[in-house]
Amino acid sequence: MSHPDPSLDFRAFLDELLAAGDAVAIEQTVDPHLEVGAITRRAYETHAQAPLFTSLTGAEPGFRILGAPAGLSSLPGERHGRIAAHFGLARTSTPREILEHLVRAMHAEPVPPVVVPSGPSQQNVAVGDAVDLERLPVPLLHQEDGGRYLGTYGFHVVQSPDGAWTSWSVARTMLHDRRTLVGPAMPQQHIGMIRQMWSERGEHTPWAMVLGAPPAALAASAMPLPEQVNEDGYVGALTGRPVEVVRTLTNGLHVPASAEIVLEGYLSSDESAPEGPMGEYHGYAFPEGKHQPVFHVEAVTWRDAPVLPVCVAGLPPEENHTVWGTMISASALDLLRTAGLPVDLAWCSYEAATCWIVLSIDRARRAALGWTRRQLVDAVAEVLFPSHVGWMVPKVILVDDDIDITDVNQVVWALATRNHPATGQYVFPDAPGIPMVPYLTPEEVRTATGGKSVTDCLLPEDFRGTTASFRGSYPQRLQEQVLADWHRYGY
Ligand SMILES: Cc1cc2nc3c(=O)[nH]c(=O)nc-3n(C[C@H](O)[C@H](O)[C@H](O)COP(=O)(O)O)c2cc1C
Ligand SMILES: [Mn+2]
Incomplete structure (x- = not known):
């Protein structure tokens, strides 16, 4: 790999981010105990460059941390540049361009990974x-955290016992002791389903975690593709070339050959x-933790x-x-x-x-269908709410397609x-809910209920007003x- 593809x-x-001026190499020694977190939070909140921490208190020389790998950018015209770069798209790409790229690959033939004999991920x-x-430099990210998190931007690799389904998925892992981690493997998520298959055979789940993964693979691992769909083949379709993987040393799984760090073992x-x-x-931290696998x-x-x-x-x-929000948007769309x-488009406003x-509805196509509001709302609910992707987002907002739903100001208006x-x-009080959101009662959290809603912001059919604005009120x-x-x- 003389010229590695940044999306893979x-x-x-990282080199591309530094060259674009969208990451900053921090030479000063920074403490993984809260200081890395504080600097990264401020970078997110001010849309500043991604901080690359090159000298970390207590860490082995050479070990580094990159914060805010997909934060928003302040570079002119490149707000979504860091996200677009995950897919090898131009840094000036708009959310709509990113979404259409992701959707196109969902209809392309999967390109399975290729196994190579060795790779940099196994240099040490x-x-x-x-x-x-x-x-490893395992940071304490917020003062309210119950532990230090190693896996906040990495993906799990697990496989169904028959080998037919390989699942790559992002979920957090906290350091438990020198040789164990602890973290969620929810039954609604694919890692939880595959863990259940192994448990039914009385076995632990062979597992690996990939940190510093190919960016396109990381993003695909945060995408609610349907059950039985291998994220690795989707990444190949998305990037136009197979992901190069190496066999793990201990458990027969395969992991990207270019990964920065790989953990191998099993999920109990x-x-x-x-x-x-x-x-x-x-946006909240709760006072108590939970027991997790x-x-x-x-x-x-x-x-x-x-x-x-x-x-x-x-x-x-x-x-x-x-x-996650962008990948949910593409899947739902x-x-x-x-x-x-x-x-017309689907968009999880980052601010929400x-x-x-938010779904923008194609007015001409809706008129051709002749649906009432209620029929449209019910059709959206029927398709979205029972689906894997629909489970993740509790609230849906419908607007007409004169609104650019990727601009939160227009959505608020x-x-x-x-x-x-x-x-x-x-x-829809009976729709399955994601048991994470802060407004749920303890009973709703326990039973994964809480319901969903659709907020109708479609203009009345006989609405005769026009938009009074620069674009709406003057001749072209x-x-x-x-x-x-x-x-x-x-x-
Ligand atoms: C930074 C980040 C952290 C995430 N953390 C979790 C998590 O801790 N638990 C979880 O269930 N999903 C988490 N997700 C969302 C999942 O990755 C996402 O729902 C994905 O669809 C899961 O894979 P699956 O569809 O193959 O089950 C996270 C996503 C991102 C981008
Ligand atoms: Mn999956």
Whole structure:
């Protein structure tokens, strides 16, 4: 790999961020105990460059951390540049361009990975008793966290016992001791389903975790593709070339050859330990943690001078919004379109912390279908709510396609001016809920209920107003002239 593809090689992706001025190499020694988290949080909240921590208190020389790997950028015209770079797209790509790219690959033939004999991910090796996760710079990310998190921007690799389904999925893992981690493997997520298959055979689940993964693979691992779909084949379709993988040293799984750090071992079928709390994607930290399954690490391999990427979850925008939210948007868009619904675009506004998804409705196609609001709302609910992707987002907002739903200001305007306070809210109390969001009662959390809603912000069919704005209120020729003369006016 003389010229690695940045979408398939985290190190090349990092070099590209540095070259674009969208990452900053911090030479000063920084403490993984809260300081890495504080700097990364501020970078998210100010849309500053991704911090690359090159000198870490207590860490082995050479070990590095990259914060905010998919934060928003302040570079002109490149707000979504870091996200677009995950897929090898131009840094100036718009959300719509990113979504259409992701949807196209869902309809392409999967390109399965190719096994190569060796790769940089195995340049350094610790097996068995030599495994010591404390050698890695494991950060305490928020002062309210119940432990230090190693896996905040990595993916799990597991496989169904018959070998037919390989699942790559992002979920957090907390350091438990020198050789174990602890973290969620929810039954609604594919890792939980595959763990259940192994448990039924009375076995632990062979497992690996990939940190500093190929960026396109990381994003695909945060995508709610349907059950039985291998994320690795989707990544190949998305990037146009197979992911190069190596066989793990200990358990027969395959992991990307370019990964920065790989953990190998098994996910216990019966053992659990306290995990969390942790500052979470909805923007809150709860006072208590939970018991979660234990992951046993039997080997660690790493590239020379490895880089651990970290997501410091919390108030938007961070990767739970920019990556998970974007991948949910693409999955939902494809699902709804494939079902024949008149959906123009789907977008989990980053500002809404992946708790709502906005759908813009193609007005002409809706009119051709002749559906009432209620029929449209019910059709959306019927397709979306029982699906894997639909489970993740509790609230849906419908707007007409004159609204650019990737601009939250327009969504707020539509919510305020188009939603009827008495008749515009549809509730689906029995729809399965994601048991994470802060407004749920303890009983709803326990039973994964809480329901879903659809907020109708469609204009009345007989609405005769127009939008009073620069774009709406002037002849096209005048608009063009004003834009052409803008600097001449003295602006
Ligand atoms: C930074 C980040 C952290 C995430 N953390 C978790 C997590 O801890 N638990 C979880 O169930 N999903 C988490 N997700 C979302 C899952 O990756 C996502 O729902 C994905 O679809 C799961 O894979 P699956 O569909 O193959 O089950 C996270 C996503 C991102 C981007
Ligand atoms: Mn999956």
